[in-house]
Amino acid sequence: MKKMFILLIKAIGIILGIVVVYLALGYFLPFIEVSAKDDGQKKEIPIYIYTNGVHTDIVMPVKNDLEDWSTKIPFANTLSKRTDYNYVGVGWGDKGFYLDTPTWADLKFSTAFRAAFWLSESAMHCTFYKTMKEGDDCKKIMISREQYKKLVTFVNDKFDKDQNGNFILIPTDAVYSDNDAFYDAKGKYSFLNTCNTWANDALKAAGQKAALWTPTDSGIFLHYK
Secondary structure, three states: OHHHHHHHHHHHHHHHHHHHHHHHHHHHHHHOEEOOOOOOOOOOEEEEEEEOOOOEEEEEEOEOOOOEHHHOOOHHHOOOOOOOOOEEEEEEEEHHHHHHOOOHHHOOHHHHHHHHEOOOOEEEEEEEEOOOOOEOOEEEEEEOHHHHHHHHHHHHHHEOEOOOOOEOEOOOOOOOOOOEEEEEEOOOOEOOOOHHHHHHHHHHHOOOOEEOOOOOOHHHHOOOO
């Protein structure tokens, strides 16, 4: 009995130690900046980083001469079905969080546990916007055509695709508004690889300022104050 008690105490100590280390890394590593890489080209394409307070999305023009996202993320898949949107925000995350947890009050232990430990599927959340308004939650970044091509490749590669190469729509009523839709995605969400980690990596792929690593949106935005 005494031996089991000692083992239990050790297990609790290990778990607490992991939590403390994770919180420390999550706080300090985002302050280490990965500098932007200037490719010497004109910065002519606007993108945005946008947070809802939890998730960071990469927002891009719906259409330009380099990419037409409306052919892959159809307007018709939104409730509004409007075709006059100018921007599309894309975020990657845990499928259970996206579909089953519209607010923190709806969060279940099972959803959080599965998300933290690589046990559930992932999804892409795509949201259309007519305009973007800069503020503490939304920052504009001007990038070059080559940088945009790299960003498009990074984002495109995270979508799961059917045998014809099309993005796979997730049929659900759990949309956040009349301008968004969900799609199947590649990869597993975890406490080491969060929605904000993905957005941070997207900025790195496009040669933009980013945190060395961050699990939170604040770790991204502190480099864009």
